[in-house]
Amino acid sequence: MKIMIAPSILSADFSKLGAELRKVERAGADLIHVDVMDGHFVPNITIGPVVVKFMRQSTELPLDVHLMIQNPAKYVGAFVNAGSDMITVHIETVSLKELQSIAKRLKKSKVMLGISLNPGTALAKIKPALGIVDFVLVMSVNPGFGGQAFIPGAIEKTRQLRAIFAKDIAVDGGINNSTAKLVKQVGANVLIAGSYIFGAKNIKQAIDSLR
Secondary structure, three states: OOOEEEEEHHHOOHHHHHHHHHHHHHOOOOOEEEEEEEOOOOOOEOOOHHHHHHHHOOOOOOEEEEEEOOOHHHOHHHHHHHOOOEEEEEHHHOOHHHHHHHHHHHHHOOOEEEEEEOOOOOHHHHHHHOOOOOEEEEEOOOOOOOOOOOOOHHHHHHHHHHOOOOOEEEEEOOOOHHHHHHHHHOOOOEEEEOHHHHOOOOHHHHHHHHO
8 A cells, every 4th residue: 555644733833834834745745634632532732623724725735634632523514614634533532323423424525534543442442433434543652742652552453453454544653764664564554743754854854764
């Protein structure tokens, strides 16, 4: 499968966010990962639909909006209207019935749906959802803050997931040149990286090294 690189704006300079987006687009990024946090599901607060709307005006890359929030169904519509191309919700925050409802809404808008699971959540938790979603996001850190160290348990979880899931598998958290190799070997094909990309002196080299 094609290896895709998704810079996470959590590590970008928000004082010049438009320029940061254009920079990674020129450097060869495949999509932009947008971390939305509510201070409830995770202990941090980031951005909402208004910022996504202006991001949409600054890049032509697909926007993967990662809803690390309670009750995501309540806000899906706002993020779709803001210009999201992909929306990821957490299995810890939705029932299967809610996920099916979200899937129907997104399909009408031609927006892809992803499901994510935290490091402490067993892979079995998302198995009933695999036939509903377009991709899976494996968290390799506990969500909430950027710059955390990679949790090795994500490697075996990704390996087991690839054995039962043929679509895109993303890994998010602590991704750098070394950990990227490990998750690619077990089947991940979408690499989400924040500080490794935005903190690099040469962003194109950083993206190329992950690929």
